Amino acid sequence: MTPVIVKIIAGTIATLAFAILFKVKAKLLPYATFGGFVACVIYFILTDTVGGAFMPNVVAAFIVALLSEVFARVKKAPSTVFLFPGCIALVPGGTLYYTMNSLLSKNYNEAFHFFLTTLTVGIAIGGGIIAVSLVIYLTTKMYNRLKK
């Protein structure tokens, strides 16, 4: 088995490569890559302690989305610039492959299991991101009310 530390480094390098594929500006690359690094670390820690498909992804997506909102305000760039590369390591490429591999070998129960896992991860990523939008919305509303 590949050690977790190697996996985290590989995930971070892959995030950097994806940030280049998404054409993130050179001066914003370090921030986008940092988001991917954080996502990998949280994902592996929670997979070891909590397990399952939902919790690690939803927490990692939440933290990455929160980080990208912070970076967006500091660097005056859209939050998507940091969010897309940061979340790419969470994308369920593995389970999608195993879904179709099981379909190919006519193992339908297993295929359904992997399909559900893929779906769960997708919903977890979306849910983590929307939770941050909600937090930002509520805090700005509270801030505006306090200012009055």
Place this chain on the structure above:
Amino acid sequence: MIKDNNNRSDGKALATSSLYTPDYILDKALDIGESILKCGGESHRIEDTVVRICSAYGAEQTDVFALPSLIIAGIRMPDGKTSSHVRRVYKTTNNMYKLDEINEISREICMGKINLEDIDNRLKEIQTSVPYSKIISVIGGMVAAGGFAVFFGGNIYDAIAAAIAGFFVSLMNIPKLNLVNKMLYTIAQAFVGAMCGLMLVHFGLGTNIDMIMIGTIMLMIPGLAFGNAVRDLLFGDTVSGIMQLVQAVLTAVMIAFGYIVAILFFGGVVK
């Protein structure tokens, strides 16, 4: 982030606002909105930007509805003049460089730093500028495929094999093939990726075919589109969310189809 319709008309009109006809203001605002859609911006970002620009130039009421392939917008000025436009967009890509630059332009417009007449030139500048050369994009694809092969549990030889397969997959991005039909193009890309993986394992480079395949899948997977679709659905942009969801699922099915065809053709070589 979450749309707040009550705050939209608060933007103070700029001093020069009366110089422009409603048609002209809406046309320029939609130029910006269309550019955001083309480089992968979300529906609510487009709607928000168009509303901000129009109200900065004195529109009393602005209604925008953005889909992943269409923008509909109408404005009404304080003197009762109205205007409405529609824009159709055929192809969208993920280009964070353009998104960043267009965001900068729209911020400057709302602060009154640049005139509406200058927008055309600025947009043209952005369309022609290229942040990374094609060679760097191909290398990026190789590194991404290799990195994810290790991330999902492969060894160094799997990473090299995945990088070689990723090279051929990313090479297909250079000619504008994907203008023909996105679904056929995805099948072709998946087929090439799987074929390269199977061949490389057959010739002894890389041991885990699973990890090599996953590495190349990550280059074309619609996982982010799926996450975006879920976010749009939860946001309340239901139509846009469903459109993206259907696109994401279809792309995933096409990837699976391309891989299955390649495995049926070349699978016997490996086993």
